[in-house]
Amino acid sequence: MSGDLFVKRYDDPERCATAAAHHGWLASLDSGVRLPALIARGAQHLVFERLPGRAPRVKDLPQAAAALGRLHAAAHRQELRATRLDRPHTTSTGLVIPDFASPRRAPLHHAAAEASIHGSVIDALLDRAGESVTFYKDPNVRNYLANGNEVAVVDFDDLTLAPFGYDLAGLLVTASMTYGRLADRSITRCLRAYRVAVAPQICSLADLKRYAELHHLLTLRYLGRNGYRHPWPAVRPWPDPFLTELP
Structure with missing residues (x-):
């Protein structure tokens, strides 16, 4: 890192190239959301402009939710309107975006078994082929x-x-695990800001709660690291939907 530049380094050249392709596709969506410009790239590093700012605090979360919604809406409108969640999608830039369930099923089943959650509940949340499609992009509040x-x-x-609302749930889970229970x-x-950006009928509170539990299971291993100080069950702002609301 130096001056007005930020250098992201990678151990794997393929992962570096993939990150550059992701950035290029997101920038091509013309969503109005600011992304850092990619200035240069090597085999194992990317050089971005350094943007001003800090990780969002609780008061900033609705603005982050709105930015996420604008990105999601642009992706659906321009690329993903006819896409299915259960199939990979090849973008106009040639990028192959993996489907929703395949990268998550094994780690979620493993985490669910340790948490005494039946695997059929996980499958019901992953197998959502008929829903409107957008994308997941690691919604950690620090991103x-x-x-x-x-x-x-x-x-x-x-x-x-990913389905609409999945990344919003991740933003709220990571913010809660960082700052404590959200009011x-x-x-x-946050939900209102996101839905204004996408569509009023997209992403119900029930969906948000259920997707939050998937993020919780996938984030368990990071508790105590990377700023995650609060266990999700201790700061969850609603009852556990796996126990009270899911069939």
């Missing part, structure tokens, strides 16, 4: 930069297809 009224999106290592009004404002 946003808040600067005044603007929120930029950074980190382009991971990308898969109901914060959740409501």
Whole structure:
């Protein structure tokens, strides 16, 4: 890192090339959401412009949710309208985006077994082929930069297809595990901001709760690291839907 540049280094040249392709596709969506410009690339590093800002705090989360919604809406409108969640998608730039379930099924079943959650519950949440499609891009709260009224999106290592609301749930889970339990009004404002950006009928609170549990299972191993100080069961702002709401 130096001056106005940020250098992201990779151990694997293929992962470096994939991250550059992800960035290029997201930038091509013309969503109005700020992304850092990719200045240069090598076999195992990418050089981005350094954007001003800091990780969003609780008060910034609705702005982050709105930025995420604008990206999701642009991706669906321009590329993913006719895509299915259970099939990989090849974009207009030649990027192959993996389907929703395949990269998650094994790790989720493993984590669910340790948490005494029946695998059929996990499968019911993963097998959602008929839903409208957007993407997942590691919604960790640290992958946003808040600067005044603007929120930029950074980190382009991971990308898969996902249903609307899945990344929003991840943002709220990672923020809760970082800052503690979010007030109901914060959740409501984030959901409203996201739905204004995508469509009023997309992403119900029930969907948000269920997707949050998938993120919790996938994030368990990071508790105590990377700023994750609070276990999700201790800061979950609603009852556990696996126990109270799912069939």
